[in-house]
Amino acid sequence: MRLTRGRPAGLPTPPPLPLALALAGTLASAACAASAPPAATPSSRIGSVSDLVLPFDSYKPNPAQRALLGRAHGMLVGRCMAENGLDVSPPTEDATAATADPGNARRYGVVDTAAARRHGYHLDRPSSRGSSAAWAAALPKPARLRLYGTAADRGCLDRASLALDRGSRKADWAWLALQDSLTLDQAAKRPAVAAAEERWRSCMTQEGYAYPDPEAAIADRRWNLDGQKVTEEEKRTATADAMCKWASGLVSAWYTADAELQRAVVRDNPERFARLRDNLLDRLGRAAQVLGGRRG
Amino acid sequence: MALAAAAALVAVPGPASASPRATCAAGRVCLYASFDFNRGEEDRWHDFIGDDSDLSDNIWLDGDFAGTGQSMDDEASSVRNRAGCTVTLWQYPGYTGAHSTFADGANDGFLANNSVGNNRASSLDIWCA
Numbered sequence: 194m195r196l197t198r199g200r201p202a203g204l205p206t207p208p209p210l211p212l213a214l215a216l217a218g219t220l221a222s223a224a225c226a227a228s229a230p231p232a233a234t235p236s237s238r239i240g241s242v243s244d245l246v247l248p249f250d251s252y253k254p255n256p257a258q259r260a261l262l263g264r265a266h267g268m269l270v271g272r273c274m275a276e277n278g279l280d281v282s283p284p285t286e287d288a289t290a291a292t293a294d295p296g297n298a299r300r301y302g303v304v305d306t307a308a309a310r311r312h313g314y315h316l317d318r319p320s321s322r323g324s325s326a327a328w329a330a331a332l333p334k335p336a337r338l339r340l341y342g343t344a345a346d347r348g349c350l351d352r353a354s355l356a357l358d359r360g361s362r363k364a365d366w367a368w369l370a371l372q373d374s375l376t377l378d379q380a381a382k383r384p385a386v387a388a389a390e391e392r393w394r395s396c397m398t399q400e401g402y403a404y405p406d407p408e409a410a411i412a413d414r415r416w417n418l419d420g421q422k423v424t425e426e427e428k429r430t431a432t433a434d435a436m437c438k439w440a441s442g443l444v445s446a447w448y449t450a451d452a453e454l455q456r457a458v459v460r461d462n463p464e465r466f467a468r469l470r471d472n473l474l475d476r477l478g479r480a481a482q483v484l485g486g487r488r489g
Numbered sequence: 490m491a492l493a494a495a496a497a498l499v500a501v502p503g504p505a506s507a508s509p510r511a512t513c514a515a516g517r518v519c520l521y522a523s524f525d526f527n528r529g530e531e532d533r534w535h536d537f538i539g540d541d542s543d544l545s546d547n548i549w550l551d552g553d554f555a556g557t558g559q560s561m562d563d564e565a566s567s568v569r570n571r572a573g574c575t576v577t578l579w580q581y582p583g584y585t586g587a588h589s590t591f592a593d594g595a596n597d598g599f600l601a602n603n604s605v606g607n608n609r610a611s612s613l614d615i616w617c618a
Contacts (some may be wrong), residue, residue, distance in 0.1 A: 377586060411582070
């Protein structure tokens with residue numbers, strides 16, 4: 194499932210990056226262009242993370258829609274709990290959480306150079322370690338039981354989800370999600386992507402990092418991605434990695450193939466996609482009703 | 490599917506609780522090796538209270554909380570989110586690739602049709618607003 198094609202993980206060589214590379218991306222581009230095979234010309238101009246928009250994206254709820262659905266769900270949970278005499282509302286996916294969704298920023302690995310400079314390979318958002326356990330510890334047992342329910346008696350979280358879906362035209366979101374992962378995998382196997390990865394390796398080697406592939410770089414045991422600490426070496430490596438992914442054409446080649454595959458899936462399944470759109474519209478309408486004060 | 494030496498059983502103490510097959514403690518995210526939360530199958534599961542960038546570092550636990558010696562990488566087939574927060578399952582390690590987001594309280598007994606797919610989840614992060 195990974196882009197890795199069976200090469201053993203290698204050890205990075207430790208020489209420091211040229212200062213200029215850490216400060217500007219142009220040097221990496223120039224270095225790669227000089228040392229590696231020429232990059233394949235992408236079918237469209239892809240120059241930053243914001244350009245990584247895929248055909249499936251327009252069918253998924255956007256951050257504002259997710260926040261709306263989350264608020265409506267939270268309101269229904271609160272009502273359900275109140276009907277059981279419990280004044281407890283769990284954390285819900287509000288606007289902040291919805292906009293924190295990484296979207297496609299990490300779909301092709303760490304490619305956001307600015308984020309890599311600040312956070313290395315770590316996720317670009319506040320750590321939540323311990324928060325969930327703390328929330329649960331503070332939850333009285335009767336409330337916990339009513340919230341989550343049992344196999345025989347649905348909890349308020351489940352009931353709220355069902356209430357929000359009630360009356361909506363059906364759609365197979367799970368199918369879309371599966372296609373979303375398959376196009377990425379299939380795109381990674383394209384020759385253009387493999388060739389770009391060769392150029393990425395040359396670029397990284399020139400910068401002093403002898404990783405066999407991007408998966409080995411992010412999986413380096415020196416980085417602890419489960420913890421909060423980000424070392425300067427991790428930041429330097431991730432920055433060089435992200436720059437080389439752009440300079441080598443790896444992001445562009447992978448994205449281009451991915452987008453092409455997604456366009457074909459959309460083209461070949463018009464009814465499925467129409468149902469996805471209808472279902473989302475129905476649920477958004479229902480959520481607006483809930484938030485507008487109409488009983489579910 | 491990566492399997493560690495099956496004979497290398499490691500005893501892992503756990504809290505006294507009903508079978509994980511049926512429940513998932515509040516504050517945790519539970520992954521199950523089989524569909525439908527292991528119903529009718531060997532009870533291989535694992536719970537999380539924080540981010541995990543590479544599930545292959547973990548081994549499945551059995552119904553008695555003992556380690557099975559089997560790596561979790563690319564093996565999860567169903568999930569329950571009781572974390573009180575949003576959980577994201579990622580297709581690749583290091584929180585990369587396609588991802589699926591599960592709101593608090595979400596159950597998905599059939600990850601085969603999900604973004605990370607059956608036997609595909611490789612990392613997990615928990616996000617509390």
